[in-house]
Amino acid sequence: MHIVYKSEPERGRIWQRWLAAHAPDIQLHIWPETGDPEQVEALVAWQPPADITVLFPRLKLLFSVGAGADQFDLGALPPDLPVIRMIEPGLTQGMVEYVTFAVLGLHRDMPRYFHQQRQQQWLAHAVLPAAQRRVGVMGLGELGQAALQQLVALGFDCAGWSRTPRQIPGVRCWHGDDQLGAFLAHSEILVCLLPLTDTTQGLLNRTLFNQLPQGAALVQAGRGPQLNQDDLLQALESGQLRAAVIDVTDPEPLPPGHPFWHHPAIWLTPHIASQTQNESAIAALLENLRRYQRGEPLHGEIDRSRGY
Ligand code: NDP
Numbered sequence: 001m002h003i004v005y006k007s008e009p010e011r012g013r014i015w016q017r018w019l020a021a022h023a024p025d026i027q028l029h030i031w032p033e034t035g036d037p038e039q040v041e042a043l044v045a046w047q048p049p050a051d052i053t054v055l056f057p058r059l060k061l062l063f064s065v066g067a068g069a070d071q072f073d074l075g076a077l078p079p080d081l082p083v084i085r086m087i088e089p090g091l092t093q094g095m096v097e098y099v100t101f102a103v104l105g106l107h108r109d110m111p112r113y114f115h116q117q118r119q120q121q122w123l124a125h126a127v128l129p130a131a132q133r134r135v136g137v138m139g140l141g142e143l144g145q146a147a148l149q150q151l152v153a154l155g156f157d158c159a160g161w162s163r164t165p166r167q168i169p170g171v172r173c174w175h176g177d178d179q180l181g182a183f184l185a186h187s188e189i190l191v192c193l194l195p196l197t198d199t200t201q202g203l204l205n206r207t208l209f210n211q212l213p214q215g216a217a218l219v220q221a222g223r224g225p226q227l228n229q230d231d232l233l234q235a236l237e238s239g240q241l242r243a244a245v246i247d248v249t250d251p252e253p254l255p256p257g258h259p260f261w262h263h264p265a266i267w268l269t270p271h272i273a274s275q276t277q278n279e280s281a282i283a284a285l286l287e288n289l290r291r292y293q294r295g296e297p298l299h300g301e302i303d304r305s306r307g308y
Helices: 009-022 089-107 110-118 142-153 177-186 229-238 278-294
Strands: 002-006 027-030 040-045 061-064 134-138 157-162 171-175 189-192 216-220 241-246 266-268
Touching: 002 009, 009 027, 009 278, 040 278, 061 278, 089 110, 089 134, 089 142, 089 189, 089 216, 089 241, 089 278, 110 241, 134 142, 134 177, 142 157, 157 177, 171 177, 229 241
Parallel strands: 002 027, 002 040, 040 061, 134 157, 134 189, 157 171, 189 216, 216 241, 241 266
Antiparallel strands: none
């Protein structure tokens, strides 16, 4: 089987060596090298080349190297070409670590203490036990559920929100637009782990912030266009929100001088909440290629009607 990889070449070389050792029947070509294009059955890419079906007439699968597929123009791809996003344990673990770090940091008021430190101010505030801190996670998929498992283990009072009903031990689950208000009213620390779709674009806006308890905090680790940046700044200014941990922005990177760079209540990270890990990701990719060869359903196939 021949596959073409089009992303960071260094990772491609690692994957090439790994496949040679573990699955020598699979030939991975690193773009722009493609081998015989007529033989290529799968493309693994962050951004596919234009005209992929002309380039690769026998293409059967398009894999994203990342956890989302929102970077693909799904409408421009052949409608019957399966698009598969990356689900792999290394990526999930990275997100669990980031969300745990961010929630603990906000729970323990760390942005405020870092600000105080810069002011040379020694001032203690009340410490709330985790059991009295209500944390709400938007998006109860691979990443949201894994993050909640850790937050539940830490003793937080946890809730979640998804499009369709979910049941997660120790988590109060809400779903759909009708129940969004009830979920938000519960969320003193709101974590966004939603995919970017037409519905979630701009969702983190003033209307939503106003439904959170006053003084709530935000962790945004979904995708940049979900957040209305001006509305966040206003919510921080008014005290409706007290702090935010922001990993994804629109655009990325933010331009020099953008208010997020130096805002005392914002922690900004450069889209590093989680990254595809070479070894566990190639093992996950191989498992999906084997599923394809056996005619089994693929893990992480995008439902184009939902957009994720
Ligand atoms: P999944 O597809 O497994 O889960 C998505 C979840 O979002 C599901 O629970 C789904 O509901 C819910 N959802 C989608 N649309 C809506 C909606 N309109 N209203 C309510 N809930 C909705 O995705 P993952 O957990 O694997 O990843 C989530 C996102 O995290 C990625 O798409 C990506 O944007 C982001 N990400 C960010 C990274 C970073 O470094 N910052 C790294 C990796 C991912 P339902 O359960 O009903 O289907």
